[in-house]
Amino acid sequence: MSATIKDVAQSAGVSFKTVSRVMNGEEGVRDSTRKKVQDAATTLNFQINTSARNLRRRGSNLIALIISNPSRSYIENIQIGAMEWCSRNGFHLVVEDVSAHPKGLSDLLSRGAMAGVILIPPMSDDPDIQRQLIDKSIPFVRIAPETANDKAPSVRIDDRAAAREMTKKLITLGHSRIGLITGPSEFGVSRNRLAGYRDALVESGLTIEETLICEGAFSYPSGQSCTSDLFDLPAPPTAIFASNDDMAAGAIAETYRRGIAVPADVTIVGYDDVAVASVISPPLSTVRQPLKDMAAQAAALLLARIRDAQSEPQHIILPHSLVMRASHGPCGKT
């Protein structure tokens, strides 16, 4: 079929090892020889065989991003950050959804196939997957794990502090009955954000009402139904803090459906700052986390572990910020 390095070698009148050197940009090849080889390669339309290279090198230029269903907009940003890093660093990104077909994962992780793996919530907190990875000695990195450990590097923001700040912001606006829509409890980030919410209330001397806390699924419909439940309370909240933007968008939709105005009648804020936050109306006030950066930095930490499995796992905390757009306002009610 297509040409191999031996064909190129013959055509260029050198040994195939020399071709190998040229293809890998190694030193110690005379310029004239190099040129001869390059010309021959171009003429023969030579393409290196990745399988053969990987077999011999015991390596791969593939990084896997393991995802599960919930928030597509979250994944989208992570994926973009990871893809950009990959293309700048000679890797390619394999995206695998394990929620559908769990058996795909073990195939994906067959020996030598992936140079490394990026885990996002909820897999970053999944002990099974991590043990699997460790057993196969595949380097991995965790994005937004509940807590850092010494098995793998990690990248995160300080979710607890961020949730605390946003809650305090709402309190500053005069709100004292603040509904919280959490993510599923198996997500470490959900627990951390809930803790931050509690921190703020306690620090401000407010009582924590468990009925104001509703567990969502990080999805738009779950934002709607939690909001519905909150409004059906005898004393509904004057502000709702959703643990991601998708749920906040659902909350706003449900609010409108009931003829309640945002932010005039009720304040709604989100978390993540993904695309939907600037597209809905009113534009969403939210916690911004630098998802693309997080993914890029995660990939970089992963590379360090790919290069040297013994290197100390690093843990990075990136800065977050509050992006106050137009979905919040002062508390109207007493």
Next chain:
Amino acid sequence: MSATIKDVAQSAGVSFKTVSRVMNGEEGVRDSTRKKVQDAATTLNFQINTSARNLRRRGSNLIALIISNPSRSYIENIQIGAMEWCSRNGFHLVVEDVSAHPKGLSDLLSRGAMAGVILIPPMSDDPDIQRQLIDKSIPFVRIAPETANDKAPSVRIDDRAAAREMTKKLITLGHSRIGLITGPSEFGVSRNRLAGYRDALVESGLTIEETLICEGAFSYPSGQSCTSDLFDLPAPPTAIFASNDDMAAGAIAETYRRGIAVPADVTIVGYDDVAVASVISPPLSTVRQPLKDMAAQAAALLLARIRDAQSEPQHIILPHSLVMRASHGPCGKT
């Protein structure tokens, strides 16, 4: 490091070929032998080496989805459809963005790396990429190409008919000044949708005003600015048909910004029916195309070509429909 097929063979007391047979689920192995081998493989934590297998088989279990920047929501649905198909059929999906780092593509397409490639707009109409793929004899499939050809299979909806139907629908509602926000002209789908728009106007005996046609970029901001231009016209349109939902969302935002109500004062409709369509308010009336199905069927057609490069390329046209939500209404003005 980890076990090879030979280690398993020794441990099970059979030849390595037998192990190979078991690992590939081939017939002609006594059940007792099979069990012995499986046990040994489990004990040794054996994982097949994909590089060695691919090298020998001259194959790969990787399918590449080549994307470029514009509409992330479009890509999202295509990607989900392709991923699901892949995990059901023993493949994995590599997602590569060529808009950033074009050189990544040639590396990705190195010999044997990818079993096949899925092209979406605008790459489905890019002659360079197609020639490259043909030169390397990598099977590929085109999603939503401008026209089908005999080089590769394709999957699409009838964009021209769909755009015509939506335009007619608006005409039926009494609109005669209908603005069209097209996609970039290098997209075949843009040209087809534009043609359908013209078809409808001509068939209805309306004149085509070129000033009512504005070229967008398939992005939210471009939807805003085109809409702004349309409203600045001496005689603005009473309805706007955006060639994708992102631009329609931008159009609605710009409309609100000017204090104009949707759909009371102006009708706005989109195209694609992606997530944003049901999340914004009012919920968007739009042309639905079955993106996930399209991707899954594309992958299936691709597989046929991977299995037999000589097989006749198939061309599938999937049904579309109009999803009339709440962003349209009758024409108020004369």
Next chain:
DNA sequence: TTGTAGGCGTTATCAT
């Protein structure tokens, strides 16, 4: 039903 020989295309090692 099971086993043996050989090679896929590349890189590592060691020589020249």
Next chain:
DNA sequence: ATGATAACGCCTACAA
């Protein structure tokens, strides 16, 4: 600066 030889781990072809 360049080349010969030997793996990497698996599968195909053929043999027993």
